[in-house]
Amino acid sequence: MEILAQLIVSGIALGMIYALIAFGYQLTFATSGTLNFGQGEALMLGALVGLTLVGHMSYWLMLPLVLVFGALQGIFVERVGVLPAIKTKSEFGWIMTTISLAIIFKNVAENVWGHDDITFPSPLPTAPIQFLGIRVLPMEILVVVGALAIMLAVEMFNRKSIYGKAVVATSNDRDAAGLMGINTGMVITFSYALSSMTAAFAGVLIAPLTLTGSTMGVVLGLKAFSVAIIGGLNSGMGVIVGGLILGIVETTTGYYVSTGYKDVPGLVLLLLVLAIKPSGLFGKSVIKKV
Amino acid sequence: MSAINKTSIVLVLIVAAMLPTIWPNPYYIHLMVVIAIYAILLLGLDIVVGYVGEVSLGHAALFGIGAYTAGVLNFQLGLPFLLAIPASIAVTGLFGILLALPALRVNGPYLAMVTLAFGTIIQILINEMTFLTNGPMGLSVRKPIWLGHQVTGTDYYYIVLVALVATIYVVQRILKSHLGRAFEALHDSPIASDCMGVSVYGYKVYAFVLSAGIAGLAGSLYTYSEEYISPNTYNFELTILFLLAVIMGGRKTRTGPVLGAIIVVMLPNVLSDIELFKVISIGIAVISVVYSLYMLVTHQRSLNQVAIPVIATVVLATSGFFMENITDHRLTIFGVMILFVVYYLPNGIMGFLRNLVLKFKPHWIQRHVLILEHGDKNHVWSVPDHPVTTNGHLLEARNIVMQFGGLKALSEVNLNIAKGTVHGLIGPNGSGKSTTMNVLTGIYKPTSGEIEFNGKIITGASPSKIAGEGIARTFQNVQLFGEMTAIENVLVGLHHTFKHSLIDVVFQTPRCRKEKHTAEVRAASLLQFVGLEALANEEARNLPYGKQRLLEIARALALNPSLLLLDEPAAGLTAPDIKDLIEMIEKIRGHGITVILIEHHMDVVMSICDRVTVLDFGQKISEGTPAQVQSDEKVIEAYLGGSAKEA
Amino acid sequence: MLQIENLNAAYGKVEVLHNISLSVPKGKVVTLIGSNGAGKTTTMRAVSGMIQPTSGKISLNGKAITGLPSNKIARSGLAHSPEGRRVFATLSVTDNLLLGAFPRLTFGREKGDVPGDLARIFELFPRLKERAEQQAGTLSGGEQQMLAMGRALMLNPDVLLLDEPSMGLAPLLVKEVFRIISELKGRGITMLLVEQFAAAALEVADYGYVLENGRISVHGPAGQLKNDPAVKAAYLGAAH
Structure with missing residues (x-):
């Protein structure tokens, strides 16, 4: 029983990271109906840039710089890869361009930071805290708090500020938003900036818990997609619940079955959800007007 | 097929057969085998990417499944080559079904993501399931021994060549049959496709499974070519290479995949040799600069448009002088190539060449197979697949409610359509007429209520199912298959008359040919009925608006419907055309087809409708004969709005 | 105020659309009538930048706006x-109205008294005030129409x-909608109105244009058009 509780606690931290990346998918999907297939690479770049910066400054000082970097990287992806494809209304186009940008980023990272995984110095004590017999790493707590904080911040921005409302309006009806004087192109660019920023943030949050390297993003990005589908691409609550489900299922599979298989449940859940409720557990199915 | 085409195919085959004697070096022969194997896979991938328009990132994994099925069956069970190959096709096809069924249920980028995840999982499974696959150690397999003769590398080249030619033949046959037409139709207009009984979901799955089966064939051939397989071959990089090959070679062609295969197989060789890379990249840069200058001078492109590709190619060429080791930057180069192809060569090399030819010698290329059958009056009508069995009401819609968020588009609407009548449905804009159409044809699932058609409850059935039951429709905003010719559009409507299977298509059995001929005669006759026989081989998108509406009617009639829904057929027609239309609708009724007619031209409604239902604000406000409805106070009010009295 | 040429x-x-020319003078209400598919909505969309015109010139206040993006x-x-209507379904009624004033709250338009204007819109549409915090998607059709009009008014448009x-x-x-349109006319708001109820539209408008198959067939003062037999036939053809 204690082992199970321990696994659940570790699963929660992992799940929140998935939720955070999945949240990034939702941001761009809402405004433009597109996804960045390089979301995992945005995370990886954030973590590696953070690693380089941490050599010169404290972790806390590095955080805002990484966020800025993430935003810029998102803008780059949108301008080079997504914008031209949106103009020609080509789904094939943006899928292919975001994938090719992803492999370019990965390759560049390999050449800059090398092929090997590197440990990321932890800003918090690495000794676990005992709590009712369950060991929790301080960094795991930071992951949960940090992920919730940034999601909450984005949500508050969307609800309270006029610019945030413009973002929501764009995701509701892009043409009508344009009629309100909202530059919807800018809103989409902005959503990519936000999306890559959250991914970069997720990168520096998870880096101290795992190893950092050019390949760290691929699997995380994929599982986060599963989470976004499981929770529903248009439900904020959905990604958190979806992330927690997947995180816990994975840590338990890793322990009770085999660590080799721990990446399998993500896909199985993804296929199951698509087969049973394609709009996701919390998603609203939208009726398209003909 | 023209004589020139036939000769060139024979010539290419002869050259291909002679290649091993020209380059007897085993290394080259092996490269050619790999090219042929990749080409097989790409032919299948093109069905998904080019025809159906979905992105698959799982074809490397499917290739791997094919390879491992053959490998495991041979290694663990000693199954011979000739049995292992079909087994691989079948197993890979099964995996295709497993992926496609859930992933294609919804529109959007789901297939891409699901197949990407699948690729990762398959690699894990191959690594972990050591008892079957021998894990990371890999499996060794020998080429078969036939009649005491050990098949050599050169022999194997001929085996693969035969497989490639057979694949090209089969894929070509499929894509030129009613199946290929269905693939193109669903890509062109999914909604019209569903309403013509061609299930978008069903045929997308079909296409993906076909494609997976072909990937399985390629994979199993690969096992015997390499004689050793290990999990790491079938990785993400290979998937990217496959996609690059398909789009670079040219989608929707048979030559494109072969060309693409040559490029991606040779590419790693080019990229391992920095000197060769320099030469080629400088060559490309020179070509792109010269071409851009030409475009600039002739004012075909602006400076802004040519700037990026020129800069990119020049950067690529100069980068060659700064890199010591090009293999490390291989993936970046792939990525840049994909970006370049997506933006500047969207139709691939074959598409680019075709456009060049079209510019200078347009008559060399025929985009469509001409169908020259002549129609006649005897072949316009056909007995519906589902004969009408009910007496009285053909269709009864009971208490239909359709809610969008807080908006009630239809509230408690009851509709009884008597057999053999023309039933008008009128009302001001936004009163719920088109919503009713969409509910009746299954595009919307009603929030509540029940629809009984021909004695069957059809509420909640899919549009293609409902079309199959005998309800056909036209659309308010014309939904034709724009890139198909007029007669091909009608043939999509006749899809239900093609009962023959994939096997019949591949072997062109008499049954297949007979059905094809019958359908073409029927299609020509239907075009004649609506007066479009002269435009049979014209692309639908090039027809004038009014003719497009008539073509939609012909296509809908092809479904052999017992109920035909016409959504504003007179919009965009001139007065004499409208007269013809009225005559046409009367003929349709004369052949026992019940019609529901949405129309704003009151003269049309009043002259041909037997009964008229008036909707307003999502409610039925009046029903009766045209005369009754016309004199109804409520109707006048609804139509004239607030100022009824003053007007 | 608004000028469309060819x-x-x-x-x-x-x-x-083929060579549409029309003008909306300051303070006047101009209506565009015609049967379904004649091109009324397309004209509106081309004017506001939702679609790009292939040729022609549109100017607002003497400034060319042809081909600009809608924002x-x-x-x-x-x-x-x-x-x-196209209201923002997941946002509240108040947020929808505030977004109508987006250029005033950010940049591009004089700010003026946004809260005051909001109060005035609520005065004009009391139903919206009752539902100020409700999600726009849950409103009835009539309420959504009021919201769409109120939202457009929040721009203080020319x-x-x-x-x-x-x-x-x-x-x-x-x-009710036509009552509000006359009230807005009374306040001196310049309007271009597309309506299927031609009679009612001509009642409230100063000037009218009749669109047929993408061309302007007749135009003239509203009072004159109302009694034009050809116009009567054109719209009565659709209404009887």
Whole structure:
């Protein structure tokens, strides 16, 4: 029983990271109906840039710089890869361009930071805290708090500020938003900036818990997609619940079955959800007007 | 097929057969085998990417499944080559079904993501399931021994060549049959496709499974070519290479995949040799600069448009002088190539060449197979697949409610359509007429209520199912298959008359040919009925608006419907055309087809409708004969709005 | 105020508008009538930048706005209440109205008294005030139409385009919509109105244009058009 509780606690931290990346998918999907297939690479770049910066400054000082970097990287992806494809209304186009940008980023990272995984110095004590017999790493707590904080911040921005409302309006009806004087192109660019920023943030949050390297993003990005589908691409609550489900299922599979298989449940859940409720557990199915 | 085409195919085959004697070096022969194997896979991938328009990132994994099925069956069970190959096709096809069924249920980028995840999982499974696959150690397999003769590398080249030619033949046959037409139709207009009984979901799955089966064939051939397989071959990089090959070679062609295969197989060789890379990249840069200058001078492109590709190619060429080791930057180069192809060569090399030819010698290329059958009056009508069995009401819609968020588009609407009548449905804009159409044809699932058609409850059935039951429709905003010719559009409507299977298509059995001929005669006759026989081989998108509406009617009639829904057929027609239309609708009724007619031209409604239902604000406000409805106070009010009295 | 000269527009290859010229003088209400598919909504969309005209010239306040993206046109002072209402379904009524004033709250338009204008809109549409915090998607059709009009007014526009404000509304609500249009006219708001209820539209308008198959066939003062036999036939043909 204690082992199970321990696994659940570790699963929660992992799940929140998935939720955070999945949240990034939702941001761009809402405004433009597109996804960045390089979301995992945005995370990886954030973590590696953070690693380089941490050599010169404290972790806390590095955080805002990484966020800025993430935003810029998102803008780059949108301008080079997504914008031209949106103009020609080509789904094939943006899928292919975001994938090719992803492999370019990965390759560049390999050449800059090398092929090997590197440990990321932890800003918090690495000794676990005992709590009712369950060991929790301080960094795991930071992951949960940090992920919730940034999601909450984005949500508050969307609800309270006029610019945030413009973002929501764009995701509701892009043409009508344009009629309100909202530059919807800018809103989409902005959503990519936000999306890559959250991914970069997720990168520096998870880096101290795992190893950092050019390949760290691929699997995380994929599982986060599963989470976004499981929770529903248009439900904020959905990604958190979806992330927690997947995180816990994975840590338990890793322990009770085999660590080799721990990446399998993500896909199985993804296929199951698509087969049973394609709009996701919390998603609203939208009726398209003909 | 023209004589020139036939000769060139024979010539290419002869050259291909002679290649091993020209380059007897085993290394080259092996490269050619790999090219042929990749080409097989790409032919299948093109069905998904080019025809159906979905992105698959799982074809490397499917290739791997094919390879491992053959490998495991041979290694663990000693199954011979000739049995292992079909087994691989079948197993890979099964995996295709497993992926496609859930992933294609919804529109959007789901297939891409699901197949990407699948690729990762398959690699894990191959690594972990050591008892079957021998894990990371890999499996060794020998080429078969036939009649005491050990098949050599050169022999194997001929085996693969035969497989490639057979694949090209089969894929070509499929894509030129009613199946290929269905693939193109669903890509062109999914909604019209569903309403013509061609299930978008069903045929997308079909296409993906076909494609997976072909990937399985390629994979199993690969096992015997390499004689050793290990999990790491079938990785993400290979998937990217496959996609690059398909789009670079040219989608929707048979030559494109072969060309693409040559490029991606040779590419790693080019990229391992920095000197060769320099030469080629400088060559490309020179070509792109010269071409851009030409475009600039002739004012075909602006400076802004040519700037990026020129800069990119020049950067690529100069980068060659700064890199010591090009293999490390291989993936970046792939990525840049994909970006370049997506933006500047969207139709691939074959598409680019075709456009060049079209510019200078347009008559060399025929985009469509001409169908020259002549129609006649005897072949316009056909007995519906589902004969009408009910007496009285053909269709009864009971208490239909359709809610969008807080908006009630239809509230408690009851509709009884008597057999053999023309039933008008009128009302001001936004009163719920088109919503009713969409509910009746299954595009919307009603929030509540029940629809009984021909004695069957059809509420909640899919549009293609409902079309199959005998309800056909036209659309308010014309939904034709724009890139198909007029007669091909009608043939999509006749899809239900093609009962023959994939096997019949591949072997062109008499049954297949007979059905094809019958359908073409029927299609020509239907075009004649609506007066479009002269435009049979014209692309639908090039027809004038009014003719497009008539073509939609012909296509809908092809479904052999017992109920035909016409959504504003007179919009965009001139007065004499409208007269013809009225005559046409009367003929349709004369052949026992019940019609529901949405129309704003009151003269049309009043002259041909037997009964008229008036909707307003999502409610039925009046029903009766045209005369009754016309004199109804409520109707006048609804139509004239607030100022009824003053007007 | 709004001037359109030789406007042409197409959806793909199909030409929908042919050489449309019309003008909306300051403080006047001009209406565009015609049967379904004549090109009324397309004209509106081309004016507000929702589609790109293929040729022609559109100017607002003497400034050319042809081919600009819709957000820039809105910032120059043109509000468009689109066909089908298009309210932001997941946002509250108040947020929808505030977004109508987006250029005033950010940049591009004089700020003025946004809270005051909001209060005035609520005065004009008391139903909206009752539902101020409700999600716009849950409103009834009539309420959504009020919201779309109110949202467009929040721009303090120089010209207001109203596309089919009565579409899908019960007769009683149609009367209400026209009452509001006359009230806005009384306040001196310049309007271009597209309506299927031609009689009612000509009642409230100063000037009218009749669109037929993408061309302007007749135009003249509203009073004159109302009694023109050809016009009567054109719209009565659709209504009898």
